[in-house]
Amino acid sequence: MFVFSEAAESRIEKILAKYPFKKSAMLPLLTLAQEQEGYVTPEAMIEIGKRLGASPAYVESVCTFYTMYFTKPVGKYVIKFCINISCHLNGCDNLMDYTTNKLGIQVGETTADKKFTILREECLAACSEAPVMQVNNKYYVALTPEKVDQVLAALK
Amino acid sequence: MTQILFKGIDTPNLTSIDVYEKQGGYAALAKAFAKEPDEIVEMVKASGLRGRGGAGFPCGLKWSFLAKDVFPRYLCCNSDESEPGTCKDRELLMKTPHLCIEGMILCAYACRIETAYNYIRGEFEEYGEIMDRAIAEAYERGYLGKNIMGSGFNLEMYTHMGAGAYICGEESALLTSLEGGRGEPRMKPPFPAVEGLYAKPTIVNNTETLCVIPFIVNNGPEAYAAIGTEKSKGTKLVSVSGHVNKPGNYEIVLGTPISEIIDKFAGGIRNGNKLKAFIPGGSSVPMLPADKVDTPYDYESLVAAGSMLGSGALIVMDDTTNVVAEVLRITSFYMHESCGKCTPCREGTRWMHQILLEIQNKVGKPEQLDLLTDICDNMSFKCFCPLGDAAIAPVLSSIKYFRADYEELLASAKAPVA
Numbered sequence: 001m002f003v004f005s006e007a008a009e010s011r012i013e014k015i016l017a018k019y020p021f022k023k024s025a026m027l028p029l030l031t032l033a034q035e036q037e038g039y040v041t042p043e044a045m046i047e048i049g050k051r052l053g054a055s056p057a058y059v060e061s062v063c064t065f066y067t068m069y070f071t072k073p074v075g076k077y078v079i080k081f082c083i084n085i086s087c088h089l090n091g092c093d094n095l096m097d098y099t100t101n102k103l104g105i106q107v108g109e110t111t112a113d114k115k116f117t118i119l120r121e122e123c124l125a126a127c128s129e130a131p132v133m134q135v136n137n138k139y140y141v142a143l144t145p146e147k148v149d150q151v152l153a154a155l156k
Numbered sequence: 157m158t159q160i161l162f163k164g165i166d167t168p169n170l171t172s173i174d175v176y177e178k179q180g181g182y183a184a185l186a187k188a189f190a191k192e193p194d195e196i197v198e199m200v201k202a203s204g205l206r207g208r209g210g211a212g213f214p215c216g217l218k219w220s221f222l223a224k225d226v227f228p229r230y231l232c233c234n235s236d237e238s239e240p241g242t243c244k245d246r247e248l249l250m251k252t253p254h255l256c257i258e259g260m261i262l263c264a265y266a267c268r269i270e271t272a273y274n275y276i277r278g279e280f281e282e283y284g285e286i287m288d289r290a291i292a293e294a295y296e297r298g299y300l301g302k303n304i305m306g307s308g309f310n311l312e313m314y315t316h317m318g319a320g321a322y323i324c325g326e327e328s329a330l331l332t333s334l335e336g337g338r339g340e341p342r343m344k345p346p347f348p349a350v351e352g353l354y355a356k357p358t359i360v361n362n363t364e365t366l367c368v369i370p371f372i373v374n375n376g377p378e379a380y381a382a383i384g385t386e387k388s389k390g391t392k393l394v395s396v397s398g399h400v401n402k403p404g405n406y407e408i409v410l411g412t413p414i415s416e417i418i419d420k421f422a423g424g425i426r427n428g429n430k431l432k433a434f435i436p437g438g439s440s441v442p443m444l445p446a447d448k449v450d451t452p453y454d455y456e457s458l459v460a461a462g463s464m465l466g467s468g469a470l471i472v473m474d475d476t477t478n479v480v481a482e483v484l485r486i487t488s489f490y491m492h493e494s495c496g497k498c499t500p501c502r503e504g505t506r507w508m509h510q511i512l513l514e515i516q517n518k519v520g521k522p523e524q525l526d527l528l529t530d531i532c533d534n535m536s537f538k539c540f541c542p543l544g545d546a547a548i549a550p551v552l553s554s555i556k557y558f559r560a561d562y563e564e565l566l567a568s569a570k571a572p573v574a
């Protein structure tokens with residue numbers, strides 16, 4: 001069973017009011033479900049489908065199209081390194097190696113304490129401040145190994 | 157230095173409506189409401205403004221293509237910014253959200269639109285929140301909502317966050333995504349102006365394009381048309397990245413030589429190295445060699461030089477670069493972002509990636525260069541949407557100008573085991 005929290009319910013009301021057709025609330029609701037559970041569970045897809053008049057299969061097909069949705073558990077902090085051209089020209093590979101070594105995991109893996117997941121990301125549209133990473137959708141730019149150390153140390 | 161979009165952009169707290177108004181913000185609304193909507197469309201046409209999202213389509217002309225007398229109509233501001241190298245809309249959203257809102261209001265008034273969405277890429281969550289706060293302020297001031305400033309014009313405005321998919325920047329995929337579907341492109345025609353969001357007439361414009369509109373309404377189309385070249389009017393935000401000393405977003409007058417953008421604005425090539433190659437308009441356009449660096453940065457000159465202005469992302473590579481490694485990155489991107497709807501793109505990007513990876517890993521074969529060219533030929537103009545053609549641009553242009561980089565890797569390839 002998946003139940004949206006009370007806080008989520010009041011946001012859902014506002015979200016639905018934005019659109020003439022409720023199916024448009026698909027991405028916002030998937031985002032809310034993920035915020036609540038850490039990833040989008042099959043039960044959440046069923047619930048969202050019920051609300052928006054879509055089959056669970058339809059919701060799943062939408063959910064899996066977009067890279068920001070996880071369908072499996074991830075760490076508390078998801079670190080996404082941009083590996084596209086501008087970041088590559090500015091040494092993102094070394095930085096990612098540095099971080100995977102530091103945390104003792106490979107890209108795509110989660111640390112044993114479930115704190116960190118490291119992912120590769122395509123261009124994050126901050127190219128002139130390369131290399132760039134995001135931690136849970138917060139931007140960190142002009143990275144150096146020292147800066148990565150600082151950012152990770154501040155995450156509790 | 158002519159600045160239209162970046163004028164005062166670093167003023168502290170420009171995201172607050174008070175500061176924005178002190179700089180003359182929202183002054184264009186009263187001027188617009190004193191005119192008929194069609195007059196605003198004519199002004200934008202006369203300004204020569206072309207779309208800044210990538211295709212460079214004349215903005216006023218697009219507005220005049222809206223299906224006549226069909227309502228409701230919609231406006232979607234395209235803030236999906238995800239073309240590699242491009243980071244200008246991010247700076248606009250982050251620093252001057254009210255400029256974008258003002259531009260959207262003017263567009264909506266001109267096009268008789270009463271509902272506007274700003275489709276913002278999901279990774280821009282922080283900037284979506286900035287935009288939400290700015291929209292709330294604009295409602296409070298009476299710039300949004302019912303009967304705006306007594307004009308009788310109504311407009312509701314919302315943000316809509318994406319969730320990570322480059323293809324959703326393509327306008328028809330954006331609309332499908334906003335309707336709650338997988339972001340797959342639609343057949344065109346019908347174009348969005350005729351049948352767009354919820355099958356209603358819809359304007360899709362890039363963030364930067366819409367941010368220009370207040371200037372045109374405030375200063376008149378002639379003032380805008382006086383800037384730039386004969387056919388490329390106005391200024392353009394150029395995102396300079398790669399091997400330069402001062403990467404950044406710079407507002408340049410169209411027609412400025414690329415050498416000047418690199419040397420004067422971006423502080424020259426890093427470490428005193430030499431320029432090897434540059435991509436003038438984002439990953440989807442052909443790369444060019446150093447000897448084309450004096451090309452003026454405008455739509456026509458870049459086409460004449462064999463590339464395109466695209467989204468305005470200038471990616472600079474110095475002479476330490478092996479171009480193949482960068483083409484591999486870009487191709488890996490297109491493989492990842494291909495929506496999978498049509499075969500030439502879905503399979504072609506994958507195949508090209510496989511070959512490039514082999515060449516890069518020094519297990520390639522010389523005949524693979526012809527194979528790459530052949531795959532490109534089989535994708536060219538045969539894909540459902542422009543992503544397929546975008547994917548071949550870096551491959552073909554790199555083989556054309558930097559064949560030596562490929563040959564170096566192929567020559568050092570280990571001899572195949574017989």
Ligand SMILES: Cc1cc2nc3c(=O)[nH]c(=O)nc-3n(C[C@H](O)[C@H](O)[C@H](O)COP(=O)(O)O)c2cc1C
Binds near residue numbers: 208235323324
């Ligand atoms: C694969 C692909 C990705 C695109 N991405 C974007 C984008 O991120 N932002 C954008 O404004 N336009 C993008 N476009 C262009 C849009 O389809 C559309 O032409 C543009 O938003 C129209 O606005 P404009 O006329 O103001 O430029 C993309 C096009 C394609 C084919």
Ligand code: SF4
Binds near residue numbers: 501
């Ligand atoms: S060209 Fe690529 S992105 Fe475009 S519809 Fe075909 S598969 Fe999808």
Ligand code: FES
Binds near residue numbers: 087
């Ligand atoms: S290439 Fe890394 S942010 Fe654009």
